[in-house]
Amino acid sequence: MCSVPPKLGRLSRSLKLAALGSLLVLMVLHSPSLLASWQRNELTDRRFLQLNKCPACFGTSWCRRFLNGQVVFEAWGRLRLLDFLNVKNVYFAQYGEPREVRRYAETKDSGSFLLRNLKDSERMQLLLTLAFNPEPLVLQIFPSDEGWPFAKYLGACGRMVAVNYVGEELWSYFNAPWEKRVDLAWQLMEIAEQLTNNDFEFALYLLDVSFDNFAVGPRDGKVIIVDAENVLVADKRLIRQNKPENWDVWYESKFDDCDKEACLSFSKEILCARATVDHNYYAVCQNLLSRHATWRGTSGGLLHDPPSEIAKDGRLEALLDECANPKKRYGRFQAAKELREYLAQLSNNVR
Ligand SMILES: Nc1ncnc2c1ncn2[C@@H]1O[C@H](COP(=O)(O)OP(=O)(O)O)[C@@H](O)[C@H]1O
Ligand SMILES: [Mg+2]
Numbered sequence: 001m002c003s004v005p006p007k008l009g010r011l012s013r014s015l016k017l018a019a020l021g022s023l024l025v026l027m028v029l030h031s032p033s034l035l036a037s038w039q040r041n042e043l044t045d046r047r048f049l050q051l052n053k054c055p056a057c058f059g060t061s062w063c064r065r066f067l068n069g070q071v072v073f074e075a076w077g078r079l080r081l082l083d084f085l086n087v088k089n090v091y092f093a094q095y096g097e098p099r100e101v102r103r104y105a106e107t108k109d110s111g112s113f114l115l116r117n118l119k120d121s122e123r124m125q126l127l128l129t130l131a132f133n134p135e136p137l138v139l140q141i142f143p144s145d146e147g148w149p150f151a152k153y154l155g156a157c158g159r160m161v162a163v164n165y166v167g168e169e170l171w172s173y174f175n176a177p178w179e180k181r182v183d184l185a186w187q188l189m190e191i192a193e194q195l196t197n198n199d200f201e202f203a204l205y206l207l208d209v210s211f212d213n214f215a216v217g218p219r220d221g222k223v224i225i226v227d228a229e230n231v232l233v234a235d236k237r238l239i240r241q242n243k244p245e246n247w248d249v250w251y252e253s254k255f256d257d258c259d260k261e262a263c264l265s266f267s268k269e270i271l272c273a274r275a276t277v278d279h280n281y282y283a284v285c286q287n288l289l290s291r292h293a294t295w296r297g298t299s300g301g302l303l304h305d306p307p308s309e310i311a312k313d314g315r316l317e318a319l320l321d322e323c324a325n326p327k328k329r330y331g332r333f334q335a336a337k338e339l340r341e342y343l344a345q346l347s348n349n350v351r
Contacts, residue, residue, distance in 0.1 A: 043093065044069045049158035058136055062155030062162055071095045071162065095154075095162070136161050138228045142204070149191045149225050151215075166224045170288070171211035174298060179347070181302050184216065185289050186343035187223040188302075192280035193340060205232040205271050209283040210262035211295045211302075234272050244273040252332060253282040255325035261294050262287050281336035285323035292324050315342065 042048045043066050050057060065071055074092045136156065142148035144164075152164040173184055195204040208230035215226045225231075239247050251274040256265040264283050271277055287293050293301035303320065310316055319342060322328070322335035 041069050041072055043071045043073065043160070046158070049160050051158035053159060057158045058156035058161050060157055062160075063157040065095065065155070066157040066160065092165070093162075133229055134231065134233075135227075135229045138204075138231050138233070139163060142202075144224070149194065149223065150228050151224055151226055166215035166226055167218045168216060169212045169226075170214040170216060170223065170302075171295065173216060174211065174295075174302065178305075178307055180221075182343060183221065183347045184223055185302055186340070186347050188214070188284045188288055189281070189336065189340045189343060191223060191225070192284045192336070196277070196280045201236040203234040203236055203271075203277065205234065205266070205277070205279045206230070206283050207232055207264060207266060208262075209264060209287040211288065214288075232268060232271055234277075236275050239273060239275050247273055247275055249274065250276040250330055250333065251278065252326065252330065253277070253279045255282070255286060255292075257292070257325075261296070276333075278332045278336065281323055281332055285320060285332075285336070285339075286325070290320040290324040291317070310346070316346075 046052065046067070049063075049066060051060075051063065054060060062071075071093050072095075074094055136153065139150050139153035142150060144150050144152040151166050154162040154164060156162070170184065173180060176184075192206075195206065197203075206225070208227060213225065213227035215224050216222065217224065251270055254265045256263050264287065266279060271279060285292075288301060289303050290301050291299065291304070293299070298304075301320070303316065306316060319335050319339040322331045323339055326332040326335065328334075
C-alpha cells in the first residue's frame, strides 16, 4: 500500500467526495434491490457463494451451515452494494460469535486431502490454488490449533472461506501504553523466529508486513497474522538436499529505504534457495518496530517514544537499527536474537 503524497491530498479529498456523491446516487437508484438484499441472506445463495464453480472452488465443508442460514453478514456487510466496493474481498459475518468470511477465486477445501493420494483433478486444483491464492492452504497446513500464528480456518463453501475473527488490527495499538507495545513487539519477533526456525523445517517468509496484516486477540492479547496471502513457504530440507548454488551461505536481506509505506525488498528465488535467511527479522524490524517504519502518516514504529531510562540506555534503538539496517556482516541475525531477549526482559520487568 502506498501513502498519498501531500500534494495529492486535496485532489484525493475531492475524489473521495465525488465517489461519495455517486455512491449516494447509486444507493437511491438501487434502493428497492438494496432493501431486498438487506432482508435476504446472500450467504444462503448458491450463486453468491459460487457453488456452481465447484470443484473449481475452495470446498464444501461449510455448505450446510451457509445454506441453512447459520452464517449471516454483520450490519453493513449485509448490503449487497458493498460487494463491488469490497475490493479487499473480506466480509464480516456472524456464526454464533463474530467470524470473518472472505471470497477467493479458485479451488477446493484442500487440507483434508492434502496429504493423501491425490487424483489428477485434485492435484490440478491444488496447483491452481497455490498459483492463485495460497492463503487457505497456508491456514490449513499450518493450523492455529497447532500453535501457528494464523487465523483459524473454519471451512469453505464454493468460493467463500470462513476463518475466525481475531480482533482489532495491530494498528489500533500504535499508541497503546509502552508495556503493551513492548509485549506486542516481543511477540512479533517471536513470530519472525517461529516462521524462520521450526521443527518442520519449513521457513515461512512474510512478504507483506504492515500494521493492518496483523491483529491482536482481545482476550489473550495474542498477535496473529490475518493476511497470509503473501507468505512464501520454503522447504529447507529440500534446499539442503538439492544444494542449489550458495545454498549454505547465510542470506541477508537488503534494507529498503523507499519512500512508500511498508515496502520490502526480496527475491523469491533467493529465499527459496538458501537455508539460513534473515528476511522475517528484517521485515518485522523495518516495517513495524524500528524508527524506519512508516504507516498512515506516522513514523517511529511500534516502539516509538520509549520511557526516558530506556531511551537513555540506547540499547533498544541500537538493536532495532541493526535489525532493520545492519552495519555489521550478519549483524541482523545477532541483533534479532538480542532484541528478542531484550524485549522478553523488558516485558517481564513491566509485568
Ligand atoms: N481473521 C481476521 N480477523 C480480524 N480481522 C481481519 C481478519 N482477516 C482480515 N481482517 C481485517 O480485514 C483487513 C483486510 O484483510 P486482508 O487479508 O489484509 O486483505 P487484503 O489482502 O486486501 O490486504 C485486515 O487488514 C484486517 O483489518
Ligand atoms: Mg492486508
